[in-house]
Amino acid sequence: MIDKCVGRRIKECRERLGLTQEQVAEQLDVSINYISTIERGTTFPRYERMIRLLNILQTSADAIFCDVLTHSSAYRASILSEQIGELPAKEQKRILDVVELLIQQAKED
Secondary structure: OHHHHHHHHHHHHHHHOOOOHHHHHHHHOOOHHHHHHHHHOOOOOOHHHHHHHHHHOOOOHHHHHOOOOHHHHHHHHHHHHHHHHOOOHHHHHHHHHHHHHHHHHHHHO
């Protein structure tokens, strides 16, 4: 499960940059198949290779591991805030109302 979440994030970062698996594989000096297995979550790169991959993808470890680390909620909150900010004002209000209600309920529990 964890590898699949991490793989999905890696793929999202690659696509955000407009890179193909082939381009990333070339820069990382690995096969296209290896990149594919990372993105599917069936392989996890060793430390040195992961660092190189993060640099190629111009991203941080927080961005990749935010779904699997419990202490990365601040990063997730900032991403969600950006996504909410891109919505129409009416949708922003609706979502923020729901979040405020959930916070209020959590404090009461």
